[in-house]
Amino acid sequence: MDHFLYRDGVLHAEDVTLTEIAAHVGTPFYCYSTATLTRHFRLFQEALAGLDHLVCFAIKSLSNQAVLRTLGDLGAGMDVVSGGEYRRAQAAGVPGERIVFSGVGKTRAEMAYALTHGIRQFNVESAEELRVLSDVASGLGKTAPITLRVNPDVDAKTHEKIATGRKEDKFGVPIARARDVYAEAARLPGIEVVGIDVHIGSQLTDLAPFETAFTKIADLTRELRADGHRIRRLDLGGGLGIPYTRSNETPPLPLDYGAMIRRVLGDLDVEIEIEPGRLIAGNAGILVASVLYLKQGEGRDFLILDAAMNDLIRPAMYGAHHDIVPVLEAQAATDQRPVDIVGPVCETGDTFARQRSLPPLAPGDLVAFRSAGAYGAVMASEYNTRPLIPEVLVHGDQYAVIRARPSFDEILNRDTLPSWLESPTP
Ligand code: LLP
Numbered sequence: 001m002d003h004f005l006y007r008d009g010v011l012h013a014e015d016v017t018l019t020e021i022a023a024h025v026g027t028p029f030y031c032y033s034t035a036t037l038t039r040h041f042r043l044f045q046e047a048l049a050g051l052d053h054l055v056c057f058a059i060k061s062l063s064n065q066a067v068l069r070t071l072g073d074l075g076a077g078m079d080v081v082s083g084g085e086y087r088r089a090q091a092a093g094v095p096g097e098r099i100v101f102s103g104v105g106k107t108r109a110e111m112a113y114a115l116t117h118g119i120r121q122f123n124v125e126s127a128e129e130l131r132v133l134s135d136v137a138s139g140l141g142k143t144a145p146i147t148l149r150v151n152p153d154v155d156a157k158t159h160e161k162i163a164t165g166r167k168e169d170k171f172g173v174p175i176a177r178a179r180d181v182y183a184e185a186a187r188l189p190g191i192e193v194v195g196i197d198v199h200i201g202s203q204l205t206d207l208a209p210f211e212t213a214f215t216k217i218a219d220l221t222r223e224l225r226a227d228g229h230r231i232r233r234l235d236l237g238g239g240l241g242i243p244y245t246r247s248n249e250t251p252p253l254p255l256d257y258g259a260m261i262r263r264v265l266g267d268l269d270v271e272i273e274i275e276p277g278r279l280i281a282g283n284a285g286i287l288v289a290s291v292l293y294l295k296q297g298e299g300r301d302f303l304i305l306d307a308a309m310n311d312l313i314r315p316a317m318y319g320a321h322h323d324i325v326p327v328l329e330a331q332a333a334t335d336q337r338p339v340d341i342v343g344p345v346c347e348t349g350d351t352f353a354r355q356r357s358l359p360p361l362a363p364g365d366l367v368a369f370r371s372a373g374a375y376g377a378v379m380a381s382e383y384n385t386r387p388l389i390p391e392v393l394v395h396g397d398q399y400a401v402i403r404a405r406p407s408f409d410e411i412l413n414r415d416t417l418p419s420w421l422e423s424p425t426p
Contacts, residue, residue: 002283003033003394004370006329011368015397018288018327022366025390025401028289028307030377032062032402034070034395036284037373041074044276047258053272054120056100058238059085061277061374062285066393066402068092071280077120079238079275083110090117100235100273102149102199104129104170111136111144121145123197123235125172127181130188137190144190147197147235148182150175150220152213156201156239159318165200165213172198178220182229193229195270196220199237202278205251207260210239214264221268234265238275242282244321244371254279278374285373287312287389288327291365292344301339303361308343309350310383312369312376316349324352327366330359341367345384377403387411 003014010017013031021031044055056077059068063085068078069092077098078089089099096118101110104125111122111133124130124146137144151172156163164171173181178196185193200213214236221231240257243249261272289307314320324341336357343350352369361367380388391403 002036002370004036004286004368009329011325011327011329013286013392013394013399016394016399018286018366018368021392021394021399022288022290022327025392026405027366028287028305028311029390029392029405030285030287030372031392031394031399032064032067032281032285032373034393037067037070037280038074040280040284041071041076043254044258044274044280045075047254048261048272048274049258051262051266051272052270053274054098056098056235056273056275057280058275058277059089060378062281062376063088063378064391064393064402065092066391066400067281068094070393072098077273079277083107083113086110086114086117096120100275102197102275106133108132108136112140115140115142115144119145121147121194121233121235123147123149124185125149127173127184130181130185130191134188134190142190143192145192145194146185147193147195147233148173148178148185149197149199150178150217152198152200152216154200154209154213154216156204156209157206158201158203158239158241161318162202163200164202165198165209175216175220179223179227182224182227186229193231195231195233195235196224197235197237199235199275200239202239203241204239205241205249207252207256210236210257211260211264214261218265218268221270231270233271233273234268235273235275236261238277238279240276240279242279242371242374245323246370280374282371282374285371285376287369287372287376289367289369291361291363291367293363294339294361297340300355301337303339303341303358305341305343305352305367307352307369307389308345308384308386309347309352310345310381310386311343311389312352312372313379313381314372314375315352317379322352322372323370324356324358324367325370326359326361327368334359345386382411385411 056079081103149172241251338355
């Protein structure tokens with residue numbers, strides 16, 4: 001459920017019409033709903049109620065500081081994967097003891113920064129990284145709390161590019177080698193083992209792969225404890241999928257996910273961490289664009305928008321589906337016609353949808369891409385020197401621009417000319 005609904009024939013974000021925001025900030029723009037973010041975060045809190053737990057928002061999915069502050073104020077922890085994300089969490093006011101640091105390629109500088117400013121744990125992805133972390137932590141006179149991310153060799157049955165738990169994927173320590181690496185961790189200076197981490201992929205629409213992976217983690221917990229390790233925390237990663245179409249998708253609910261966690265891991269006397277991104281942010285955001293042209297092609301028509309693949313890359317990158325709806329609600333009796341919905345960028349990959357049925361639209365009309373809150377703004381680029389589009393956060397009947405559209409001067413002034421090019425050529 002989200003808070004982007006038609007009222008009096010106009011799509012609203014909570015109590016604000018998208019036409020009003022569009023008139024104020026111009027299109028295209030991202031718009032997020034505080035009520036939806038809050039509701040989704042609370043669904044996880046409820047799903048894990050009674051268990052010692054921390055819900056760490058995967059900020060790679062949506063990293064604007066206003067969103068992080070909103071969730072942080074509700075008690076969320078943060079899952080970060082770079083020094084930049086760590087700084088975002090920190091700038092949003094989230095204390096280090098609620099920040100977990102994931103990722104296969106942490107640098108020494110990132111480790112040192114997090115150790116100095118406070119960290120709940122590092123999710124270490126290899127023996128090689130563990131040795132570097134030990135060196136960095138000992139050099140600073142600190143102790144790094146760690147989990148090892150294990151690769152359980154489970155197929156998450158999701159899109160090829162976002163499955164992470166198979167043995168051929170770059171992530172984690174193969175589960176068969178985990179005991180050896182934990183033994184090494186216990187011997188290394190500056191390292192304190194606190195638990196185990198696993199994340200098998202994103203946009204999972206079935207609980208079975210999670211359950212298979214978590215069962216392996218439960219077994220590993222018992223083995224490692226028998227080996228003398230103090231396993232007190234399990235980080236189960238993120239990955240719970242969302243419905244991208246309104247009609248026929250029914251991915252498992254957080255409550256079902258929580259019940260499964262309780263069943264598989266509930267008797268281990270551990271603290272549970274989860275790292276959801278998409279389920280919290282995905283349906284809490286939309287992208288609003290204007291129609292530039294309706295172009296008649298050979299046997300098909302093209303609806304050309306002012307948003308493009310650089311603003312929302314998921315359709316081009318993963319063939320992802322986003323529902324696209326007119327901001328002014330079509331009358332029930334209106335004939336829908338199939339159109340190809342595209343952006344202005346100079347490649348055919350800049351296609352959002354092919355032969356999608358839409359009511360008649362004219363230049364200047366507004367459309368909204370649903371489910372664009374996660375992996376939308378964060379994956380945007382300035383390809384074709386198109387400025388990053390603004391982000392707007394709605395809260396009841398209020399809204400605020402939480403990232404402004406940059407000016408062309410700001411963009412152009414980031415380039416510098418080397419000395420040999422500075423004077424104009426004769
Ligand atoms: N934890 C770790 C270690 C992760 O790698 C990820 C996502 C998450 C948590 C959050 O997963 P979520 O709950 O959002 O599924 N750009 C792709 C998705 C990439 C996901 C990467 N890792 C997309 O647009 O579908």
